[in-house]
Amino acid sequence: MAHEYSHEKWVPFVAYGLSALVSSARFTAQQHYLSDILAGSAIGWFTGTYVYRTHEQHANHVRQGKPQVTPIIQPSTGTFGIALAFGK
16 A cells, blocks of 8 residues: 555555554564564565556556457448457
């Protein structure tokens, strides 16, 4: 969420702040070790970054190759169909 909505200044602060709050509460309640919190934070950050970058690459690829659907009708031969073309 922090990457996706980074254009809003408050979103990364809220996302990471909430994560820190939950992590500190779990540590204080002795439900997790510090190593659990650090490992979970690293896994979450790397996974989120990977998903965001993969989504952005896919979105850019789709934007560049917009599909165009064109009907094909030829009354003289009685044929009809649909043409699908990808291009910029």
